[in-house]
Amino acid sequence: MVARADLMAFETGRSPAVQITQRQRWSIAFSYMLILGGLLLGANQRDGLLNQTSVYTNNAAGITASYPARWLLDESEGTVFRVRDMSRLGFNTTIEVRSLPVGADGAERNLLDHLSLQRSQVFIDYSVLGYDTFLLPDDTQAISMTYTFVSRDASPFLEGVSSIVNGLDILAIRRGQALIVSFRAESSIYQRELATFHRFINNLEF
Numbered sequence: 001m002v003a004r005a006d007l008m009a010f011e012t013g014r015s016p017a018v019q020i021t022q023r024q025r026w027s028i029a030f031s032y033m034l035i036l037g038g039l040l041l042g043a044n045q046r047d048g049l050l051n052q053t054s055v056y057t058n059n060a061a062g063i064t065a066s067y068p069a070r071w072l073l074d075e076s077e078g079t080v081f082r083v084r085d086m087s088r089l090g091f092n093t094t095i096e097v098r099s100l101p102v103g104a105d106g107a108e109r110n111l112l113d114h115l116s117l118q119r120s121q122v123f124i125d126y127s128v129l130g131y132d133t134f135l136l137p138d139d140t141q142a143i144s145m146t147y148t149f150v151s152r153d154a155s156p157f158l159e160g161v162s163s164i165v166n167g168l169d170i171l172a173i174r175r176g177q178a179l180i181v182s183f184r185a186e187s188s189i190y191q192r193e194l195a196t197f198h199r200f201i202n203n204l205e206f
Contacts, residue, residue: 053203056081061099063179066203068196071095091151091163093185093193095200100178108143108171111178115169116147123149124162134170137202142172148187166190170201179206 052069061080067073071083080099084092100111109131120126126149134144147167167184181204183197 056083062175062206063097063099064205065097065200067095067200088186090161091165091184091186093189093196094183095197096182096184098180098182100180102173102176102178108173108178111180112143112145112169112171115180116145119147119149124152125150136170136172137204140172142170145169145171151186163187168194168197172206174206 053066054069054073055064055066056073057064058080063080065081067083068085070085070087072086074082074084076082078098080097082094082096084094086092102111112131116126116128127147129146129148132144132146134142136142145168147169149165149167150162151165152162164187165184166187167182169183170181172179181201183194183200185193
């Protein structure tokens with residue numbers, strides 16, 4: 001026997017209304033919850049991979065640091081160590097640690113001015129933006145310096161492509177040594193990448 005609603009739909013040329021059972025409603029809701037849970041799990045796993053760290057220790061310099069595990073570690077001459085995000089095209093976001101002997105006056109500004117003089121001979125359009133104080137995790141004060149310069153990519157695929165780089169130096173003096181921690185990133189991602197640098201500073205022991 002044909003239901004009255006279906007018979008009327010047939011007579012008017014309309015398709016019969018599809019009735020969803022309670023079980024089907026629960027199945028649809030469960031499917032949506034399963035998809036949402038999968039997306040959240042994937043996002044958490046991705047964040048976990050991005051936030052994985054490796055530990056660097058230099059007993060001679062008295063430094064222990066945690067840096068992003070996917071970044072390239074380099075102990076080149078003139079630095080204690082340097083790590084770079086090689087996954088980026090163009091300028092690689094960089095964190096660099098240097099240790100310098102403190103002169104007789106021990107003035108932080110003199111050290112930074114000397115460093116700026118060296119950089120102005122190497123970096124294109126190097127310009128100091130300003131100085132400020134910086135509070136370290138142990139509540140001691142350091143001095144910071146911000147600057148910009150232009151970087152030209154050495155890759156044969158990006159030859160001639162220039163990018164503006166923002167930099168931040170943190171200078172602290174301990175036990176007759178000046179520790180300079182430098183962070184550099186393309187200006188377009190500088191603010192976003194600062195979170196990585198702050199995690200680095202918060203876990204730095206020296």
